[in-house]
Amino acid sequence: MTILDKITQTASNYPDRTAYHTFCPDDLKSGGVGSSLNWKQLDDYSSRLAVYLDRTLTTRKPVVVYGHKNPYMIVCFLACVKSGRAYCPVDISVPSGRLGLIIDEVSPELVLATEELPVHGGNILSLPSVISVIENETETIDKACRVTGDDVFYIIFTSGSTGTPKGVQITCACLDRFLEWASGLGGGFEEGEPCTFLNQAPFSFDLSVMDLYLALYTGGTLWAVDKRVQGDMKLLLKTLWESGAGVWVSTPSFADVCLSDRQFGEKLMPKLKRFLFCGETLTNHTAGRLEAAFPKAEIINTYGPTESTVAVTEVRVTPRINETYNPLPVGKEKKGTWILIVDEEGNELPDGQKGEMVIAGDTVSPGYWKNRKLTEEKFGNREIEGRVYRTYRTGDRGYRRDGLLFYCGRMDLQVKLHGYRIEIEDIESNLMKLPQVRQAAVVPVMKDGKARSLTAYVAVKGTAGEAVWNSFAAAQEIRGLLRQYLPEYMIPKKIVFLDSLPMTANGKADRKALGGNGS
Ligand code: AMP
Numbered sequence: 067m068t069i070l071d072k073i074t075q076t077a078s079n080y081p082d083r084t085a086y087h088t089f090c091p092d093d094l095k096s097g098g099v100g101s102s103l104n105w106k107q108l109d110d111y112s113s114r115l116a117v118y119l120d121r122t123l124t125t126r127k128p129v130v131v132y133g134h135k136n137p138y139m140i141v142c143f144l145a146c147v148k149s150g151r152a153y154c155p156v157d158i159s160v161p162s163g164r165l166g167l168i169i170d171e172v173s174p175e176l177v178l179a180t181e182e183l184p185v186h187g188g189n190i191l192s193l194p195s196v197i198s199v200i201e202n203e204t205e206t207i208d209k210a211c212r213v214t215g216d217d218v219f220y221i222i223f224t225s226g227s228t229g230t231p232k233g234v235q236i237t238c239a240c241l242d243r244f245l246e247w248a249s250g251l252g253g254g255f256e257e258g259e260p261c262t263f264l265n266q267a268p269f270s271f272d273l274s275v276m277d278l279y280l281a282l283y284t285g286g287t288l289w290a291v292d293k294r295v296q297g298d299m300k301l302l303l304k305t306l307w308e309s310g311a312g313v314w315v316s317t318p319s320f321a322d323v324c325l326s327d328r329q330f331g332e333k334l335m336p337k338l339k340r341f342l343f344c345g346e347t348l349t350n351h352t353a354g355r356l357e358a359a360f361p362k363a364e365i366i367n368t369y370g371p372t373e374s375t376v377a378v379t380e381v382r383v384t385p386r387i388n389e390t391y392n393p394l395p396v397g398k399e400k401k402g403t404w405i406l407i408v409d410e411e412g413n414e415l416p417d418g419q420k421g422e423m424v425i426a427g428d429t430v431s432p433g434y435w436k437n438r439k440l441t442e443e444k445f446g447n448r449e450i451e452g453r454v455y456r457t458y459r460t461g462d463r464g465y466r467r468d469g470l471l472f473y474c475g476r477m478d479l480q481v482k483l484h485g486y487r488i489e490i491e492d493i494e495s496n497l498m499k500l501p502q503v504r505q506a507a508v509v510p511v512m513k514d515g516k517a518r519s520l521t522a523y524v525a526v527k528g529t530a531g532e533a534v535w536n537s538f539a540a541a542q543e544i545r546g547l548l549r550q551y552l553p554e555y556m557i558p559k560k561i562v563f564l565d566s567l568p569m570t571a572n573g574k575a576d577r578k579a580l581g582g583n584g585s
Pocket of ligand 1: 347368371373396482
């Protein structure tokens with residue numbers, strides 16, 4: 067059964083069950099408890115909005131959906147796919163300059179905005195209009211309009227090394243194959259017994275697909291944690307307690323943030339039975355602390371890039387696994403996926419040898435939105451067991467041991483910082499856009515194998531001199547200018563001004579000399 071069929075089925079079987087809940091600091095001020103949607107509302111509202119989209123839009127172009135955790139975000143996503151259009155989610159953490167680039171790339175016929183849009187122009191339907199459309203619409207969308215099979219379901223933009231984000235297209239079939247597998251993770255989920263899934267990641271990151279669509283696929287509830295709540299430990303603990311969540315989905319970094327408070331444990335979240343991690347290295351230390359704080363919950367490490375629909379491997383990190391392996395494994399491939407470890411020529415390597423992880427399988431994206439060159443570079447096809455599957459060259463280094471896959475770093479300059487995927491060159495290109503900057507190199511500061519912060523080395527134009535440019539104020543100015551183009555997590559914590567950057571023999575910035583890994 068497809069995700070959209072499942073949603074209709076749950077809405078008809080359990081109309082009053084809560085499908086979505088969120089809470090933000092403003093709710094406290096107004097004495098409210100947050101905003102929710104039940105399953106009937108979710109299904110009805112999205113169908114009515116889909117009728118409007120079908121009636122008013124003249125093309126099948128993707129629709130950009132802008133906002134944060136407002137319940138209508140989900141209504142908009144589903145309305146798009148019910149009307150036969152892919153959606154492209156953009157979170158409020160994306161600054162206006164970058165949002166503009168994404169909108170230019172997608173060139174949507176319509177932007178649905180559940181928060182005030184910081185850019186002008188184009189055809190925009192703001193939240194009050196979305197609500198009014200839903201209230202006044204009497205018809206409901208024909209099932210035949212929906213996206214199916216190889217139609218694109220969503221496009222998620224991720225950091226691109228050119229300085230422009232790249233849009234990963236995920237089809238309906240990819241999402242369905244992912245959900246068939248992910249809904250069986252750990253002990254699986256009972257349809258009659260609703261489970262609450264915690265959502266931490268913004269909807270513009272594919273990790274959120276894991277919680278959002280697992281909640282919808284299994285007929286549960288999504289409990290979304292607003293970023294302002296995530297930034298306030300007292301409110302965060304309050305919402306974690308109130309959530310009654312059974313499944314935790316986040317990056318390990320977010321679990322580390324929560325573990326910094328001693329209240330975070332079984333007593334705070336007594337129903338929590340499963341942690342699903344993805345997106346970055348789960349360290350032995352974090353797994354060990356979680357085992358101690360939640361002795362009854364299972365910890366599952368999953369691995370995968372946005373390009374292969376969230377995750378393609380899994381392993382339950384038991385205390386025995388945690389004692390046996392350092393680093394922890396990322397596990398075994400899901401059914402319908404094969405990970406090949408290959409050398410630079412693309413030859414498969416034997417177990418134990420490190421090489422690039424190439425994913426082949428039924429959840430690999432058809433490619434990047436409007437970027438044939440990069441798609442041809444990274445994606446391909448391969449026949450396995452008599453069927454042709456899409457392949458994706460991840461740029462991740464890994465190896466296989468004891469039948470388990472292990473991730474051991476990147477082959478390029480991509481890093482994960484606090485769970486966010488960042489191409490270092492993306493920051494450098496944006497630094498180079500600034501009129502003051504002549505040369506720029508960004509280097510991650512590593513600790514225990516994880517990037518902890520970013521340092522930018524910058525040489526400025528002209529003869530402004532050290533006295534001016536070595537100052538704190540100058541670093542603040544550069545950071546301020548960068549914020550027009552880059553989200554906060556990509557802004558280097560430290561900016562070091564140099565007269566000129568050290569160079570390698572082939573004329574590139576010498577990252578090793580600057581303390582980086584030089585690749
Ligand atoms: P994203 O597309 O944001 O999900 O980022 C994908 C990248 O995150 C992968 O290519 C890996 O480099 C990294 N990654 C994902 N899952 C894991 C994991 N379980 N352990 C280590 N790195 C991971």
